[in-house]
Amino acid sequence: MTDAATNALSRVPVEITISVGRAHPTVSELLSLKRDAVLPLDRGVDDPVELYAGDRLIARGHLQEVEGEADRLAVRLTEVIDPEGGT
Incomplete structure (x- = not known):
């Protein structure tokens, strides 16, 4: 890949999905959901979240x-996955 192509590709935005649980x-429970229903997840409050680009962790x-912005969430990374298959 040429330097120009790499430079152009590096500016393409990527959407990241943050998964907090399942x-x-x-x-029957799904069909009966109403406003203010609580749907329990398979993780605890202190468990890590997972970041996905497409379907790749x-x-x-x-x-x-x-x-400085109390109403906005962020993610502090604790692990970055090696794209070659390791961590």
Whole structure:
């Protein structure tokens, strides 16, 4: 790849999805969900979250507030996954 192509590619935005956990309701429970329902997840509050680019796990971390902006969330990375298969 040429330097120009690499430079152009490096500016393409990538959407990252943060996964805080999974829920496993039955179909009946899912159909009966209403506003203010609570859906338990398979993780605890202090468990790490997972960061995905597409369907590829790229990192893990912990949720925290954005410094100076109490109403916004951020992720502090604790592990970055090696794209070659290691961590």
